[in-house]
Amino acid sequence: xxxxxxxxxxxxxxxxxxxxxxxxxxxxxxxxxxYRQDPGMGLRLxxxxxxxxxxxxxxVPNGYNVSRSTTEDFPLRLLxxxxxxxxxxxxxxxxxxxTEAFFGQGTRLTVV
Amino acid sequence: SQQGEEDPQALSIQEGENATMNCSYKTSINNLQxxxxxxxxxxxxxxxxxxxxxxxxxxxxxxxxxxSKKSSSLLITASRAADTASYFCATVPYSGAGSYQLTFGKGxxxxxxx
Numbered sequence: 001x002x003x004x005x006x007x008x009x010x011x012x013x014x015x016x017x018x019x020x021x022x023x024x025x026x027x028x029x030x031x032x033x034x035y036r037q038d039p040g041m042g043l044r045l046x047x048x049x050x051x052x053x054x055x056x057x058x059x060v061p062n063g064y065n066v067s068r069s070t071t072e073d074f075p076l077r078l079l080x081x082x083x084x085x086x087x088x089x090x091x092x093x094x095x096x097x098x099t100e101a102f103f104g105q106g107t108r109l110t111v112v
Numbered sequence: 113s114q115q116g117e118e119d120p121q122a123l124s125i126q127e128g129e130n131a132t133m134n135c136s137y138k139t140s141i142n143n144l145q146x147x148x149x150x151x152x153x154x155x156x157x158x159x160x161x162x163x164x165x166x167x168x169x170x171x172x173x174x175x176x177x178x179x180s181k182k183s184s185s186l187l188i189t190a191s192r193a194a195d196t197a198s199y200f201c202a203t204v205p206y207s208g209a210g211s212y213q214l215t216f217g218k219g220x221x222x223x224x225x226x
């Protein structure tokens with residue numbers, strides 16, 4: 001059981017470039033979410049999904065897009081990277097609303 | 113906005129001592145969870161306590177919840193160097209409110225000195 005898998009682990013982008021952070025889970029979880037973690041800020045919710053075809057915005061959605069075409073995958077797209085998006089990104093999934101979350105190992109993104 | 117706020121922000125103790133971290137939150141919750149994050153790694157779930165529970169144990173971990181004060185504490189007994197990590201509390205809102213997703217505090221960085 002792989003759990004939640006994120007790729008890539010590290011990425012450097014130039015300002016204005018676009019890219020997709022991949023997230024896949026093999027636990028058949030309905031709930032998936034993306035967080036960013038910045039020093040001293042804890043984790044902040046970017047976007048989330050409560051099932052295939054259903055997504056919604058979190059606390060800090062600007063500059064990011066998501067889609068959920070399958071239960072397993074929940075990619076995060078950066079449309080036009082900015083230095084303010086330099087962060088560590090975590091994908092998480094959970095079985096139902098009130099259960100614990102399982103996290104991927106994170107993607108460390110630097111935008112120069 | 114941050115729901116949980118941990119206190120202290122950083123804690124340094126000797127191996128074998130107990131470590132206590134506190135978390136305060138703002139709105140009604142269904143449950144509160146504690147996570148550990150080792151440096152450079154993802155978060156790992158430690159324990160979940162529901163709003164109708166007051167105390168929960170798991171191994172060397174003891175969590176309390178006081179919904180009247182909107183606060184929780186995590187006690188790690190007989191700490192080990194391997195407990196060195198950041199600890200986060202996270203809340204799931206009460207039914208009908210919010211995104212159903214976890215809202216995290218800023219964390220407590222625990223250092224256990226061998």
